[in-house]
Amino acid sequence: MLTLIIRSLIIYFVVLIVFRLMGKRQLGQMQPFELVLTLILADLATIPMAEMSVPLVHGIVPLLALLVIHYVITILAKHFPKFSEVFSGKPVIVINQNGIDYKAVQKLNLSIEDIMESLRSAGYFSPDEVLFAIMETNGKISVLPKANNTPVTRQDLNIEGEENSVPIAIVSEGKLLNDNFEQIKVEKKQVMDFIASLNVKIKNILILTLDNNGKVYFQEMHKRAQSMDTNLKG
């Protein structure tokens, strides 16, 4: 039993390392060759984990070999567009100014209902709202809406706006996140003085975020959240 647990742990960490080395793309937008690889990897990992008579090496070696193959394919696809086209395909325009390109849809082995579903997922319920729709190589649809269906922007209305800033967590569940001070570009002492001015102990803070515009979002444990503008600008 203990051997099985140890073998499972080893395989788990090898698979984890392999997935980390393959990059984040694996998890979200997989290209066809990445999908194939993911399916094989999952199967390969389970054989030596469950079968004690199979040496662990018989599982680890193919996993590492696939990692190398994946890396080589990625590099080749990056440098040679033709190669990328063979392995990942190319984006296809499924809706153009003339409407749905049925020939292209058929080539992709899709139905009109599939296209409608993808459009709805993208937030467009009628093809009439769409100027161009492109089926990407990862199977997702990218939509360029017609001018009348484009959301109004500040630029359209000639309104000047402050650039947004990402709120960075300074305290989370009662713990001070020291590593995040670098990102907000504010002196730690200033932030600590501000926290002291709130008359709350750090261990009682559920969340405290700060962005580069000095906006603070703060919630004490079991209490209401509040946001405030401060002079803690990065």
Place this chain on the structure above:
Amino acid sequence: MKKLITIIIVVLILLGAVIFEQITINNYLNEIQDMTEELITISTGTENIQTDEIREKVATLKETWIHHEEILCIFANHKDMRDLCIEIQKLEGNIEVNQYEDFTASLRVIYHLADDYHKIMGTSWQNIF
């Protein structure tokens, strides 16, 4: 760059494993095969297998097996290795009761099990497809 270095290390590990398997494991199994072949030659035509020479050679074969077994189990299927181990263990018992037929049968099984590893794990067109 960090990723490239990691991939190079992985390639080196794989190459190392392949070379180690090709050289060491093959050598170990060849050694077992050679010893078995020698025992087959000595015992062929001899009805009495309770000789010092055969006892000594079987003891050496057993010792060699015990010495190599751990490394072999890292690379080869444990079931195959267990079958080989059982046949080697049978040899001494066969000498004790002077069972010539069983003794030679076990020797041939050992020879073929060791040979099987080359056939199953070796790089050949048959194994690839």
